[in-house]
Amino acid sequence: MNDHRPVTTLTDDAAILMDVAEGIATITLNRPHVRNAIDDEMRADFVKALDQVAKDDAIRALVVTGAGKGFCSGGDVKNMKARLSAPAGQIAGNGWRRQQRTHHAMAALHTLPKPTIAAVNGAAMGLGCDLALCCDFIIAADAAIFAMTYVLRGLIPDGGGLYFLPRRVGLSMAKQLIFSGRRLAPAEALEIGMIDRVTSSDRLLDDARTWAAEIGAGAPTALALSKSILDQSMELTMDQVFAMGSQAQAICYTSSEHLTSVSEFLARSSGEAAR
Incomplete structure (x- = not known):
């Protein structure tokens, strides 16, 4: 499962990379210098890649992962600073429009008409944690970390965590994780049902693609x-x-x-x- 064929027109330094092998698409968040924090460009390219996956009948399932050491560190803090520096009368309207774009991206992932697996290779924080939860299944490397860090920035989960997390771990546990913003190692995340499988870092993508092939083999x-x-x-x-x-x-x-x-x-x- 290692011979991957690029199918996007994006360059190697694009914010989103995608390739396909044996019917399995892999989308890679590609801003490793900021632990794949999501900015406007990445979000837009992510939606385009998801649209390609949805339209391609040869693709049976999707794996989402991150480049470098992190899966996704959440929203880009530089964007947050720029948002707050806007004139007071524009902050709410700008924020609402940004929320609409974020929700569109997450809904496109969640409603993709094919099985999806998040292959979490490192830290999945805030919006990055939400992104993983939007997938049908989550497999994590033993070096991964999960945290709903929104409260530490004075925010609430805005990428689907308020909906998906309680459905995975129950209401009480979801409240504990969201209210505290604390970090979870893969073993604890697996124990409470937040994720589905744990593997070694060197096996993560192979295991995720093998699993994707299994669950995507049906009609x-x-x-x-x-x-x-x-x-x-x-x-x-x-x-x-x-x-x-x-x-x-x-x-x-x-x-x-x-x-x-x-x-x-x-x-x-x-x-x-x-x-």
Whole structure:
């Protein structure tokens, strides 16, 4: 799984890199000099890369990781300083527009119609922690660190953590982590259900890509529809889930994956009966 084919037109010094091998896309946050802190350019390029992944039928799953020693240190503090230096009457409006762009990026990751895995290679702080939580699954290197550091900057989690963290660890534990902003090593994060797997740093990307290949091997239409319903299921009643499932299954009935699978199964059964 080491022979990767670049598929973006971005240069090697771009804020976001993406390559694809054997149906698995890898998006790399590429600002290692600031531990991959997210600025406006990175956020915009990230959304473009996600759009490429969503549109490419040859891509079955996505891995998100960071260049260098960090996964993502959160929002770029330089941007925060510039935001606060704006005229008082513009700070709120500018902040609202920035929030809209951030939420668009995180929603694009969360609702991607393909399985997603965060391969956390180092510190995942604040918005970086939120970004990992937006993925379907999280695998961490043993050198990784997780922290919801927003409160230490006088802020609340604005990248999805208020929604995703309690769904992973429960409300009480989510409050403890968000209120304190304390750091978690991978072992504790795994124990409380914040992440799913831990591996060594030298195995992280290989293990993440192997896992992505496993969970992305199913019928793409069925995977996308299942993910869409599961991501809403905690806010829905049983009857609503059944209704959405009925509609999704009707789509699956007409999919080429289902028709091919049934035809192949019947052909095998017919062949075995003839023997």
